[in-house]
Amino acid sequence: MLDADFFRRWMTATAVSVGREAERLTALDSPIGDADHGSNLRRGFDAVADAVAKEVPETPGAVLVLAGSRLISTVGGASGPLYGTLLRRTGKALGDAAEVSPAQFTEALRVGVDAVMALGGAAPGDKTMIDALVPAVDALAESFAAARVAAEQGAVATTPLRARKGRASYLGERSIGHQDPGATSSALLIAALAETAGE
């Protein structure tokens, strides 16, 4: 079973990973975006790590709702409302249980991913974070490690795609050949999840 501490550690691990990879995320965002993905997301997850350490939410759902709220209020770019919605909706779907099973978490995360698709209007294949998150949720039924691999493969597989959402979509054909920064940071989020689970 996964308790609030597990989710707090997941958020902290994500902050560490995003901090470590911030320059790479920004470099990926330079040719097809506005070169702020790494710095925006680092600011957001640093705020998340601070908030969960200070407020110590007591349920898995409360951890993710708090994390999502902090992202929406601190990021300053499109990744704020998108990741914020992902975590808040996932957290709300978990309800106020003190512990959740991996299967319950998988279903909740699917609710969160669906909410991100509804918010941004992106579908799989549009070269967005969805291309890492959807395969990750599908693989999560198997294991955290499988989800990590699926997310990383999904992120890499965005390279030949043409962007259909966000600023990169204005570039049309020129967006082809670049790995999507949002899919890459989504893979970091899922990798941190697997790391937290010890897989």
Place this chain on the structure above:
Amino acid sequence: MSDDSRLRSGEPLVGVVLVSHSAAVAASVADLARALVGGGATVPVAAAGGTRSGELGTSAELITAAARSVDRGAGVAVLTDLGSAVLTVKALLAEGDELPDGTRLVDAPFVEGAVAAVVTASTGAGLAAVEAAASEAYTYRKT
């Protein structure tokens, strides 16, 4: 209640919030819209541009503060420019309880929609009419 009687009876006006990635754009469009009102009532208009640290981007906190500052109880029409401005307002409306009741994201071109919204609000029109006027700005062709 007709628009005129709404004004005469001192009914509150709809508030307008302008959200841009750029503080200068949001403030200037607010100025432009106010200047074009002419003789109407003074509409509560607030700009929420850029981030709190003055950079380009979107701030949920600035948006929330702006919406609260123009809320007179008749609803708040929020107009946005691009990407994260749209997504942040949508996320705040869908997820949070920070925005005042009766806050609505209006699907409209930013500059033309802002002028239409503020001018319409200055007549004492309700939120639905303000929203319709702003959206209708999409139909004005330039060629």
